[in-house]
Amino acid sequence: MIQQISQLLPELWQIAVVLVLFLETIGKPANDAAKPKWLPLAAAAGIFVAVFSLKADGLLFFKAYQVDSLSQFFKLAVLVGFFIVVLNADPLPTVESEKRSDYFLFLALSALGLMFLASTVELIAVYMALEISSYSLYALIPLRGKDQRAAEAGIKYVLFGAAATAVSLYGLSYILATQHSTYLEVLAAADWTWTHSPLAVIGLTLFLAGFFYKLALFPFHFWCPDVYDGTGNETAAYVATLPKLGAVVIMIRLVAMLKPENGIITIIAVLGACSMTFGNLSALIQKDLKRMLGFSSVSHAGYIMVGLSAVSAKGLAAAGYYSLVYVLMNLACFWVICRLATDGRNITLDDLNGLYKRAPGLAFIMAVGAFALVGLPPTAGFMGKFFLLTSAWNRGHDWLVIIACLNTAISIYYYLNIVRHAYTAEAEEPLPAPKPGSALWGGVLATLLLILGAFPGPVFHYAEVAGKLLIP
Amino acid sequence: MSMMEYLAYAAFGLYLFLIVAGGLAAVLSKNLIRSLVGLIMTLFGVAGMYFLMSAPFIALMQILIYVGAVSVLIFFAIMLTRAPGGESGIEGSTPKALKRGLLALATALMPAVILGAIIIRKTPETLPLKPETALTVLGEFLTGPFALSFELISVVLFVAMAGAVLLGFERRKSE
Numbered sequence: 001m002i003q004q005i006s007q008l009l010p011e012l013w014q015i016a017v018v019l020v021l022f023l024e025t026i027g028k029p030a031n032d033a034a035k036p037k038w039l040p041l042a043a044a045a046g047i048f049v050a051v052f053s054l055k056a057d058g059l060l061f062f063k064a065y066q067v068d069s070l071s072q073f074f075k076l077a078v079l080v081g082f083f084i085v086v087l088n089a090d091p092l093p094t095v096e097s098e099k100r101s102d103y104f105l106f107l108a109l110s111a112l113g114l115m116f117l118a119s120t121v122e123l124i125a126v127y128m129a130l131e132i133s134s135y136s137l138y139a140l141i142p143l144r145g146k147d148q149r150a151a152e153a154g155i156k157y158v159l160f161g162a163a164a165t166a167v168s169l170y171g172l173s174y175i176l177a178t179q180h181s182t183y184l185e186v187l188a189a190a191d192w193t194w195t196h197s198p199l200a201v202i203g204l205t206l207f208l209a210g211f212f213y214k215l216a217l218f219p220f221h222f223w224c225p226d227v228y229d230g231t232g233n234e235t236a237a238y239v240a241t242l243p244k245l246g247a248v249v250i251m252i253r254l255v256a257m258l259k260p261e262n263g264i265i266t267i268i269a270v271l272g273a274c275s276m277t278f279g280n281l282s283a284l285i286q287k288d289l290k291r292m293l294g295f296s297s298v299s300h301a302g303y304i305m306v307g308l309s310a311v312s313a314k315g316l317a318a319a320g321y322y323s324l325v326y327v328l329m330n331l332a333c334f335w336v337i338c339r340l341a342t343d344g345r346n347i348t349l350d351d352l353n354g355l356y357k358r359a360p361g362l363a364f365i366m367a368v369g370a371f372a373l374v375g376l377p378p379t380a381g382f383m384g385k386f387f388l389l390t391s392a393w394n395r396g397h398d399w400l401v402i403i404a405c406l407n408t409a410i411s412i413y414y415y416l417n418i419v420r421h422a423y424t425a426e427a428e429e430p431l432p433a434p435k436p437g438s439a440l441w442g443g444v445l446a447t448l449l450l451i452l453g454a455f456p457g458p459v460f461h462y463a464e465v466a467g468k469l470l471i472p
Numbered sequence: 473m474s475m476m477e478y479l480a481y482a483a484f485g486l487y488l489f490l491i492v493a494g495g496l497a498a499v500l501s502k503n504l505i506r507s508l509v510g511l512i513m514t515l516f517g518v519a520g521m522y523f524l525m526s527a528p529f530i531a532l533m534q535i536l537i538y539v540g541a542v543s544v545l546i547f548f549a550i551m552l553t554r555a556p557g558g559e560s561g562i563e564g565s566t567p568k569a570l571k572r573g574l575l576a577l578a579t580a581l582m583p584a585v586i587l588g589a590i591i592i593r594k595t596p597e598t599l600p601l602k603p604e605t606a607l608t609v610l611g612e613f614l615t616g617p618f619a620l621s622f623e624l625i626s627v628v629l630f631v632a633m634a635g636a637v638l639l640g641f642e643r644r645k646s647e
Contacts, residue, residue: 062617063617064618102634102638106634113627116624128628135628135632136631139636139638143639178596183617
């Protein structure tokens with residue numbers, strides 16, 4: 001019993017955070033404007049709890065809940081992201097003050113769902129964990145004052161999400177009908193070839209569609225730019241980053257069951273290629289930064305597929321590592337966006353003009369984030385892409401690696417355009433300077449990106465150990 | 473085929489008709505109440521399917537919860553918010569609407585045809601199941617292998633309700 005509790009420490013910590021937030025939402029006086037001051041500290045403590053339980057290992061709840069290196073890696077990533085998002089949502093200009101504890105309650109619940117998602121190895125529990133994180137976001141996205149665009153974004157996210165979930169559940173019914181189990185342990189031993197069980201292959205592909213939706217992979221990407229555009233900057237910072245971690249961890253577990261020559265892997269590779277190309281080409285013409293980052297996340301979902309299509313321990317580790325780096329670099333960019341948008345408006349490229357004079361710290365963070373998103377050394381983005389491409393080479397999808405390289409070349413244009421606006425263009429009218437000290441935590445993110453780029457070894461090695469557990 | 477099998481196919485056809493017709497009524501009707509009645513028809517059809525699959529407990533739960541509780545709740549929601557109608561935003565049958573309808577039809581039919589063809593060509597073997605799963609077995613499943621999912625459902629419901637409260641209050645304030 002004690003041992004089981006010690007295996008669940010990160011989740012239990014997050015549940016405690018959720019409970020305290022819930023009590024605050026129902027117990028606080030009506031016009032309490034303060035945001036919970038203890039929350040950043042609690043989130044930081046959560047990171048320590050997750051680091052402490054990195055080595056935890058076990059199979060709980062009737063073998064439906066696997067605590068292993070992979071799950072602990074992703075839980076740590078989720079908690080780090082949650083900490084940054086909580087710090088990032090500090091002024092929260094577009095949410096009414098009496099709704100702020102609710103806002104954080106749903107953020108915490110969504111992160112909790114993602115942590116469950118990292119560990120569940122039974123498809124119905126996987127679905128439930130995914131729904132916990134999605135439902136919280138359905139409530140969060142329309143919260144942007146009285147902005148019409150936010151309501152539109154919320155409706156789009158709910159409707160498309162419901163459709164994707166329906167497809168996913170339909171696929172689950174096929175899996176259940178042909179393989180007679182929802183436990184990954186049993187499914188891993190089952191036959192997934194097209195000739196023997198075509199229905200199971202269709203079922204798994206449809207089931208994956210729900211996760212393609214979360215990842216914003218082509219052709220399930222259409223919600224992504226609109227939702228980022230419509231919802232508040234702080235919410236977009238969360239929606240753009242952490243849910244992808246949950247989708248990636250499940251895809252890693254599912255892909256590990258398949259053989260490299262399986263048809264589903266080809267589908268994943270083709271969708272990845274389409275996603276990269278489409279995302280990058282659409283991002284070229286965007287003026288709104290959040291929209292641009294939306295299309296950029298569509299293309300990054302494609303890059304992650306490169307690692308998955310390798311179906312090797314190294315490929316899975318590369319996908320895991322890249323998703324962590326992806327979260328950090330996007331949070332770095334969103335950090336700057338949220339600091340610049342003091343009144344919660346959307347930021348365009350022109351708002352960045354002359355940033356190096358007004359706020360040199362923020363300009364530097366933006367530059368590091370953009371360089372990392374392109375994949376230029378010495379940032380972590382370069383190492384992440386390097387691991388992805390090398391792991392996929394000679395694994396039967398060489399064309400995908402070539403397409404990924406070409407796409408990186410395309411993406412240089414619009415990412416460096418951000419840097420160009422921040423460093424070389426001058427502002428026509430003087431824009432207000434952000435608050436001093438606003439670059440602090442963004443600076444930490446930028447430093448993390450540089451450190452992970454210079455010394456990727458320890459983290460990648462840990463991810464590789466996790467990958468080897470799935471594909472020896 | 474024996475008599476029973478014919479009857480089973482007939483029942484299957486009837487329930488299928490109820491589900492599809494109810495679904496079409498729910499989507500196509502311009503009146504919100506009629507849509508809801510269509511939805512209820514679909515739910516009855518699904519309950520019938522459960523009976524056919526010899527899962528009477530699930531079927532009764534379907535009727536009790538969905539037809540009984542959820543639909544009534546939706547009725548109340550419609551009643552308390554605005555008059556039934558939903559006349560706004562309806563487009564006439566212009567050529568553009570026709571084209572859109574055809575595209576929607578094609579989109580809906582494509583997966584159905586592909587999946588249907590594959591199912592007909594490669595029908596999975598039917599498993600010889602016991603005529604009826606006892607309630608105790610069902611309970612053991614929910615508290616045994618599926619205990620985690622069972623518990624997670626309660627979290628999902630909590631999130632859904634709290635989210636509805638959060639958004640509902642917002643709407644009332646902004647009016």
